[in-house]
Structure formats: structure tokens, C-alpha cells
Amino acid sequence: QKEVEQDPGPLSVPEGAIVSLNCTYSNSAFQYFMWYRQYSRKGPELLMYTYSSGNKEDGRFTAQVDKSSKYISLFIRDSQPSDSATYLCAMRGDSSYKLIFGSGTRLLVRP
């Protein structure tokens, strides 16, 4: 079993929809949680990060962490065609600088 599980998609939604992307993990030591966005033929770019449990909002994006369920989510409101990309979750423990990545969910926002 992988340490971090992520549905590969693809997830196809109409423009303006609310998108929910999720990851589950097995290592209870994980404390830092991140979401990366990767456009085709580009490297991943950091989108959101949170420490421990809770919510964080940045514009149209909200990241949620539920450590009791070992479940993290990224919500995108009012989705745009420019949001079409692969979204990768990543996480690590306090004493490690090594990130563990999910395999990514491909999102397509249709105009």
C-alpha cells in the first residue's frame, strides 16, 4: 500500500463548478501538507500549504486537513479552464525534509 493515495482521474467539470480533490495517507507522523499544480510539460508549482489540521483559504482555493481521518482536500471554487492541470498532494513529517507525493489527479475544466 502506498503511503499517499490519490485518485488519478481524469476529473472533468464545467466552468464555474466547485472542484474537490482529495488524498488519503497512512503515516500519522505527517504534519506538513501541500498541494502542487502541474501544467503539461512543466514542473509542479506550490499552490497551498498547511501545517497540522485545519483549513486554509487563498482566493478561490481552500485546503483542508483532517488528521483524525488521515484525509486532505483541495477545493477550487468557480473553476476556470486555466485550472486544467494535474494536482499533486504532498506531505512530510516534522523531522524530515523529504516530501511524499500522491500520484496526481488530472483535472479538466470545460469552457
Place this chain on the structure above:
Amino acid sequence: DVKVTQSSRYLVKRTGEKVFLECVQDMDHENMFWYRQDPGLGLRLIYFSYDVKMKEKGDIPEGYSVSREKKERFSLILESASTNQTSMYLCASSLAGSYGYTFGSGTRLTVV
């Protein structure tokens, strides 16, 4: 704007060749990483370095080596390229204790 620069976007090499992938960062980051990315497998860590001349094996180091002679430069070496090393290679860097990595644009390597 901070940057991680990978020397080549696309490379085609022959089986058995020694291949060098170069990565340079201009952010004075302590940590540097090499990942490969394959469909369905996500990002897998090959090697990382937390200081000049220091290196640690990641999850899939077999067939690879690294060199970090200067803080800003981290090289990945394929000692004898094989077709199963055809992949997208991503370099990243981070500050000690920071949240996440800054990635380069990647090198798509094809071994024929």
C-alpha cells in the same frame, strides 16, 4: 524571481551511455532533490542532498549517482543508461525547515 534551472528540456541518449543531468538554483537553498515522474507512479525520489558534498539515497537510487560540489548545483548521473530510465526527471530545491520545494521545468529523457 527565484529559479531552479535544468540544463535540458529534452534529451535522447543511447543505451549504455553515461548521462549527466544538471540542475542549478539561485535561491541559496540548502536542500536539493532529484525525482523521476512516470505515469501512474507519480514522483519518486532518486537522491537528495542537504549540504554541499552530502547526499542520501532516495527510494529508487539504483542505476543513478549524484554530485554536489557547489551549493547551487546538483547533478544526476546515469552511469549506463537503460531503456527503463526513460522518464521525466525533475530537480527541486528547498530551504531547511521550509514547507515545500521549488521545482525546475523538468528534463524529458528518452533512452533508445
